[in-house]
């Protein structure tokens with residue numbers, strides 16, 4: 050900064066918003082611009098980077114925001130155009146370029162595209178792992194905001210005082226489910242959360258007015274309850290500084306959430322490939338004239354910097370970027386031998402001694418008691434979902450838990466599965482242990498994106514982040530079937546990398562497997578089969594408060610030599626009954642978990658018996674049985690005396706009519722017939 054010579058100049062300096070370090074703002078702005086410039090003019094055309102999402106036009110507000118995110122428990126849900134904010138928070142230019150160039154180290158070690166970032170932090174704001182899906186950032190950030198409140202108010206951790214969550218998004222993102230879900234959560238719960246909307250008027254080529262009436266999210270939300278709404282011109286330094294400061298101060302002061310809409314130009318195409326041919330030429334020209342860099346220069350030069358100082362800063366930014374490029378280019382490619390690592394954590398939870406009780410309880414009580422004990426043991430464990438609070442869940446698995454542990458620990462959510470899972474992810478990232486209930490397996494579908502992104506998080510971030518949540522979901526047939534409440538489709542989770550998939554068949558296993566999941570470093574789907582919740586067959590003595598079962602260890606439910614039946618969950622009882630109908634010794638294996646699945650026990654058994662039948666409730670085509678069959682066919686090829694067979698529901702939903710239901714569900718008769726057929730080969 051030059052020392053202003055005249056009184057007039059000194060006065061002018063004082064007119065700059067004194068709450069910001071403008072030298073820092075200018076430095077980061079010029080660095081960000083130089084990075085985009087290099088990428089757009091050289092690295093992308095030369096195919097040295099394969100994705101480019103320019104932040105040109107968006108920088109000012111992001112950098113001012115970054116200057117205020119000083120609290121170590123602040124959390125930011127960002128998106129692909131947020132690099133200026135990350136640079137403000139400490140992302141180095143070399144890491145930025147190396148990420149785009151898919152070099153070793155850097156942000157994701159070549160696993161994710163260069164702009165899908167994260168920043169794990171101890172001393173400054175954490176940038177939550179981004180995802181490629183527009184709108185996916187909203188609900189996890191609301192979860193982070195909820196975690197702040199839990200640490201601060203329930204656990205009494207003063208370190209969380211004044212902390213906040215910020216979610217960033219474009220005008221297109223406000224049309225997504227995630228935006229509305231997070232807005233509902235943040236406003237009904239009055240969470241410390243800022244919605245930071247950078248409105249550049251376009252979502253790729255679609256104008257903002259196609260996303261919502263009038264195209265102005267702030268105008269539409271002015272009457273939304275519990276929400277402060279602010280707007281500013283994101284190219285005007287004074288106006289942007291005022292609005293960003295006010296928004297951050299409001300949220301930090303505990304007055305609940307706020308939404309700030311900044312209007313900004315998108316000075317480049319949506320991404321490297323996009324020519325913006327759909328934009329009228331006058332608009333492109335007007336956007337160029339609005340460039341916030343011009344605005345910032347006017348604001349700071351000559352009152353704060355002289356013209357030559359400004360030029361020197363520009364030159365310094367270019368030099369920094371050149372050095373960063375050399376550093377990035379010197380880095381090796383990521384080690385391909387590491388590509389399969391970090392789907393799961395490379396450590397295991399501890400197990401304790403256990404003390405079984407004599408009385409048999411049903412699976413529902415076993416689940417409730419396990420949850421109750423873990424709630425007692427772990428103050429960071431929270432249970433939530435639709436109706437799990439005062440009602441105790443529609444299946445009664447959480448009955449009485451809110452009364453015992455209070456509404457901060459066991460609570461109802463709004464009706465948004467995307468919100469339930471997304472919030473859980475954000476809470477887990479903040480160090481809590483969320484247990485989310487999805488009321489019925491089928492209703493996990495609105496949360497598909499959050500579930501998939503949660504599963505891949507550890508891998509995507511090269512082991513920097515993970516969100517070990519437990520998702521309990523009842524499903525499968527009960528007294529009747531129907532296409533909504535009786536879905537099993539567990540294979541869908543087996544196909545989504547990063548999920549442990551647990552399918553207990555009885556009360557004892559349910560307690561042991563659930564406890565393992567609740568202490569596991571990985572996310573788990575815990576499937577509660579509806580017919581087993583109160584089935585007499587599935588009752589067992591409660592195995593004690595320390596009982597844990599390892600995942601991926603099947604149980605040989607019945608030993609035999611002539612044929613191996615592999616099954617899980619509600620089909621186990623039917624398989625055992627069917628095996629009794631035959632006069633031959635049949636080995637029946639209860640897999641207990643399908644990810645990981647116990648290949649060794651299955652393969653050893655088939656090597657012994659030479660015959661294999663797989664029975665499951667999920668539909669036949671591409672069911673998990675197909676995976677087992679392929680493995681057995683390959684690994685036991687020379688031991689097999691008969692083809693590997695499957696009995697499963699044909700490819701239809703489960704019907705409501707009990708008559709129809711039993712026509713499609715694998716029954717004892719059908720299983721017994723297939724066993725006999727295989728024995729006769």
Ligand SMILES: Cc1ncc(C[n+]2csc(CCOP(=O)(O)OP(=O)(O)O)c2C)c(N)n1
Nearest residue numbers: 130181182183219220221222249251252253
């Ligand atoms: C769920 C989802 N649908 C579509 C896309 C493809 N896509 C990527 S960016 C984008 C436009 C988003 O626009 P906006 O939210 O306004 O942000 P901007 O790019 O303008 O900053 C689209 C449609 C995606 N990544 N995710």
